[in-house]
Amino acid sequence: MARKASLSGFPEWLPQERLVELHVLDTLRRTFELHGFSSIETRAVETIGQLLRKGEIDKEVYGLHRLQAEEDPGAPDQDKLALHFDLTVPFARYVVENAGYLAFPFRRYQIQKVWRGERPQEGRAREFTQADIDVVGDGELPFRYDVELALVIAEALSALPIPDFRIRVNNRKLAEGFYRGIGLTDTAGVLRSIDKLEKVGPDKVAELLQEELGATPEQAKAALQLAGIRTEDTSFVAQVRALGVEDELLEAGLAELEQVIGEAARRVPGKVIADLSIARGLDYYTGTVYETVLVGHEHLGSICSGGRYDALAAKGNRKFPGVGLSIGVTRLVMRILGQELATASRQVPTAVLVTLANDESWSEAQDVATELRSRGISAEVAAKAEKFGKQIKYADRRGIPFVWFTTEGADGSLAHEVKDIRSGEQVPADPRAWTPPAEDLLPQVTATGRI
Amino acid sequence: MARKASLSGFPEWLPQERLVELHVLDTLRRTFELHGFSSIETRAVETIGQLLRKGEIDKEVYGLHRLQAEEDPGAPDQDKLALHFDLTVPFARYVVENAGYLAFPFRRYQIQKVWRGERPQEGRAREFTQADIDVVGDGELPFRYDVELALVIAEALSALPIPDFRIRVNNRKLAEGFYRGIGLTDTAGVLRSIDKLEKVGPDKVAELLQEELGATPEQAKAALQLAGIRTEDTSFVAQVRALGVEDELLEAGLAELEQVIGEAARRVPGKVIADLSIARGLDYYTGTVYETVLVGHEHLGSICSGGRYDALAAKGNRKFPGVGLSIGVTRLVMRILGQELATASRQVPTAVLVTLANDESWSEAQDVATELRSRGISAEVAAKAEKFGKQIKYADRRGIPFVWFTTEGADGSLAHEVKDIRSGEQVPADPRAWTPPAEDLLPQVTATGRI
Numbered sequence: 015m016a017r018k019a020s021l022s023g024f025p026e027w028l029p030q031e032r033l034v035e036l037h038v039l040d041t042l043r044r045t046f047e048l049h050g051f052s053s054i055e056t057r058a059v060e061t062i063g064q065l066l067r068k069g070e071i072d073k074e075v076y077g078l079h080r081l082q083a084e085e086d087p088g089a090p091d092q093d094k095l096a097l098h099f100d101l102t103v104p105f106a107r108y109v110v111e112n113a114g115y116l117a118f119p120f121r122r123y124q125i126q127k128v129w130r131g132e133r134p135q136e137g138r139a140r141e142f143t144q145a146d147i148d149v150v151g152d153g154e155l156p157f158r159y160d161v162e163l164a165l166v167i168a169e170a171l172s173a174l175p176i177p178d179f180r181i182r183v184n185n186r187k188l189a190e191g192f193y194r195g196i197g198l199t200d201t202a203g204v205l206r207s208i209d210k211l212e213k214v215g216p217d218k219v220a221e222l223l224q225e226e227l228g229a230t231p232e233q234a235k236a237a238l239q240l241a242g243i244r245t246e247d248t249s250f251v252a253q254v255r256a257l258g259v260e261d262e263l264l265e266a267g268l269a270e271l272e273q274v275i276g277e278a279a280r281r282v283p284g285k286v287i288a289d290l291s292i293a294r295g296l297d298y299y300t301g302t303v304y305e306t307v308l309v310g311h312e313h314l315g316s317i318c319s320g321g322r323y324d325a326l327a328a329k330g331n332r333k334f335p336g337v338g339l340s341i342g343v344t345r346l347v348m349r350i351l352g353q354e355l356a357t358a359s360r361q362v363p364t365a366v367l368v369t370l371a372n373d374e375s376w377s378e379a380q381d382v383a384t385e386l387r388s389r390g391i392s393a394e395v396a397a398k399a400e401k402f403g404k405q406i407k408y409a410d411r412r413g414i415p416f417v418w419f420t421t422e423g424a425d426g427s428l429a430h431e432v433k434d435i436r437s438g439e440q441v442p443a444d445p446r447a448w449t450p451p452a453e454d455l456l457p458q459v460t461a462t463g464r465i
Numbered sequence: 466m467a468r469k470a471s472l473s474g475f476p477e478w479l480p481q482e483r484l485v486e487l488h489v490l491d492t493l494r495r496t497f498e499l500h501g502f503s504s505i506e507t508r509a510v511e512t513i514g515q516l517l518r519k520g521e522i523d524k525e526v527y528g529l530h531r532l533q534a535e536e537d538p539g540a541p542d543q544d545k546l547a548l549h550f551d552l553t554v555p556f557a558r559y560v561v562e563n564a565g566y567l568a569f570p571f572r573r574y575q576i577q578k579v580w581r582g583e584r585p586q587e588g589r590a591r592e593f594t595q596a597d598i599d600v601v602g603d604g605e606l607p608f609r610y611d612v613e614l615a616l617v618i619a620e621a622l623s624a625l626p627i628p629d630f631r632i633r634v635n636n637r638k639l640a641e642g643f644y645r646g647i648g649l650t651d652t653a654g655v656l657r658s659i660d661k662l663e664k665v666g667p668d669k670v671a672e673l674l675q676e677e678l679g680a681t682p683e684q685a686k687a688a689l690q691l692a693g694i695r696t697e698d699t700s701f702v703a704q705v706r707a708l709g710v711e712d713e714l715l716e717a718g719l720a721e722l723e724q725v726i727g728e729a730a731r732r733v734p735g736k737v738i739a740d741l742s743i744a745r746g747l748d749y750y751t752g753t754v755y756e757t758v759l760v761g762h763e764h765l766g767s768i769c770s771g772g773r774y775d776a777l778a779a780k781g782n783r784k785f786p787g788v789g790l791s792i793g794v795t796r797l798v799m800r801i802l803g804q805e806l807a808t809a810s811r812q813v814p815t816a817v818l819v820t821l822a823n824d825e826s827w828s829e830a831q832d833v834a835t836e837l838r839s840r841g842i843s844a845e846v847a848a849k850a851e852k853f854g855k856q857i858k859y860a861d862r863r864g865i866p867f868v869w870f871t872t873e874g875a876d877g878s879l880a881h882e883v884k885d886i887r888s889g890e891q892v893p894a895d896p897r898a899w900t901p902p903a904e905d906l907l908p909q910v911t912a913t914g915r916i
Contacts, residue, residue, distance in 0.1 A: 020562050028566050029503035036504055048838045050815035050845035052480035053487055057592055075532045080582040082525055111471050115479050117862045131531040141508055156848040364501035387499045394501035397607040411568045
């Protein structure tokens with residue numbers, strides 16, 4: 015991260031940094047697949063009509079035009095193409111288009127780049143990778159998936175070389191029911207005010223609620239009391255009840271959130287918390303809402319967000335409810351690299367450099383490398399029979415741990431030795447049997463002490 | 466492939482098809498890493514100035530504009546952004562920008578989507594994935610890499626569920642030297658004519674050479690004789706020499722091509738052939754040129770092409786020669802899926818569905834699934850305690866091979882059984898010890914009889 019991206023907002027990694035990113039991507043993929051999520055990818059482009067389906071686009075979208083095309087002013091704007099700005103809108107389209115071919119409930123993961131033309135800043139790029147998991151049902155979707163997804167994400171994040179995290183969960187029904195119960199019916203308005211809590215503080219929010227939404231001081235106080243509740247277990251239920259508000263929707267929301275927090279407290283204690291101050295997202299999700307912060311890195315913003323939609327997608331009268339979460343992979347990787355939270359043990363996949371005693375032995379050296387590769391050992395052959403010192407330096411510069419030497423005896427027989435260039439130890443070795451220690455087989459990505 | 470892409474030229478796969486694509490991508494990655502190639506990715510966009518660096522863009526490029534941006538007519542066109550149309554131009558820029566951080570010769574692989582606004586047709590999409598490997602040197606790059614890359618690609622393609630292939634190799638020095646030796650100095654012009662050989666036949670090409678390039682009948686005949694040479698071993702050298710042309714550059718080219726074909730004939734017999742009719746690419750590469758066809762699918766065009774550049778990139782006086790190849794992954798996957806050359810053994814990663822005897826046992830069932838996952842077995846838990854028949858049907862529809870049953874004894878102890886739903890066999894099992902047969906652990910992608 016000494017380097018600056020040559021194009022602001024479009025980060026690129028050096029090979030050793032890329033190994034850290036690959037480790038993150040592979041870990042997420044593995045966790046998702048262990049939980050039965052299927053991989054899909056959607057095209058990078060959507061029609062503008064599709065992107066507008068959910069109303070105004072509040073994201074900065076990149077439109078596409080063919081440089082060499084004769085302008086076709088007749089094509090309606092909504093048929094023009096633009097780069098997708100998230101993976102949810104494309105997934106919803108994919109579900110509708112392929113509904114006849116998918117088995118519902120359909121569990122999918124999707125790891126792809128998305129683009130937003132926003133002003134680049136800390137933790138915010140114009141091109142970045144998201145890793146999404148969603149479960150989508152046909153007509154109905156059991157609430158249990160809301161519980162399961164929090165667990166899967168907690169497991170996925172726990173497997174990454176990142177600081178401790180908290181998945182903060184709230185529920186739209188709980189919030190809306192509570193506000194309704196105290197007589198505030200402009201849920202969206204209340205959420206907008208509550209969302210400012212961390213920035214402007216409770217006094218200012220109380221003022222906003224009264225001035226902008228006509229709340230009484232008692233209503234404002236109650237709304238703030240609700241937003242003040244944050245528990246690692248299901249004790250939030252009693253705390254909400256103690257506020258004395260009665261509403262059917264509130265009860266439904268409490269029961270749902272209790273299921274999520276209860277199961278998570280048992281299985282991944284401390285990772286998933288009820289946080290009734292969470293307001294962002296509650297205006298478009300219809301039930302559970304998740305967001306996630308890294309402990310000690312709260313300023314970075316949410317690194318994983320999502321929630322439940324009653325209708326993630328719809329096809330005529332047919333509704334597809336869904337619940338899902340999206341991990342901001344690039345945001346995480348930028349933080350890991352920027353603060354050296356984890357590093358790769360070497361620059362290259364290569365575990366062994368097969369050296370050349372003379373220029374004619376290249377083909378023989380390839381035979382050795384082929385033997386090693388057949389057992390999963392990454393091997394390169396030197397391109398030229400330079401002095402051994404130079405060949406060893408080639409390995410050393412790249413962090414390749416082992417170099418291989420083959421010498422031909424007077425009788426034409428070959429003798430093999432392998433040297434660990436860190437310890438200097440050199441031993442006889444058989445290309446058909448030798449293997450490096452497990453930790454040297456592949457580049458290892460490990461957390462540094464800085465986490 | 467019963468389905469048509471909803472946006473022409475932008476293919477998307479169903480989950481079971483995506484498993485085939487993933488298998489191709491994973492196989493390529495594994496092969497490249499076993500040979501010591503480092504992964505990098507570059508941003509999807511380049512400035513138009515960058516894309517134009519090599520002269521006119523003959524590809525249909527997608528330019529980008531921000532939908533909500535006030536137009537900034539002051540920005541020079543060359544600073545505007547466009548989607549990359551290959552991975553070579555971005556890699557050249559990456560090498561120049563990061564030269565101070567890379568160890569040369571630098572071996573990298575890069576698997577990413579690229580975009581071209583061309584008219585979609587068989588084997589040609591607007592968004593498609595390329596898998597590139599290149600080795601780039603600082604100042605110089607031993608010729609041996611030209612040999613090695615042919616071998617790596619042959620190994621990578623051999624590992625894919627595709628029909629047999631031929632990597633056809635030619636050499637710019639050989640061709641240019643030969644034409645010069647017979648008195649034809651407009652190499653580009655001759656190559657343009659020779660390139661039409663397959664389409665219009667030798668008589669027509671002889672005519673073109675005489676009419677458009679002023680060749681004598683003898684010169685045209687010699688050029689066609691060269692183009693007629695195609696050998697699986699190094700016998701092409703003698704065949705060229707028999708044509709009696711003498712030229713220094715021709716000799717250099719013969720020696721280079723002999724190295725490639727000689728080593729390949731020994732290591733991967735029949736896969737890499739000298740084909741002196743190859744003309745495409747010879748006008749911009751400076752030495753070796755590769756292209757690859759699938760046997761019986763020649764109409765699909767080249768599925769893997771590349772060559773040697775004396776200066777893949779340059780930074781002032783500093784030159785970075787390179788040699789590389791690019792596999793058309795999407796073209797291959799479209800063919801595999803379109804002709805069902807390979808299939809995935811199931812739709813989902815899940816190997817075991819853990820069923821529910823009653824709704825309260827969900828958490829216990831998660832414990833079982835967690836045990837299985839800890840040993841790398843993908844497992845899902847049923848979301849509802851429906852009738853067992855329904856739960857088994859859930860597994861059956863997705864091709865999940867095993868379902869797990871847990872029953873609680875009168876004394877509270879748990880009894881576990883696992884059923885193979887294909888054979889119907891049901892046996893007692895311990896969640897901490899049971900594993901499925903290796904072939905059921907992950908979805909298997911296997912070639913069908915159609916290859």
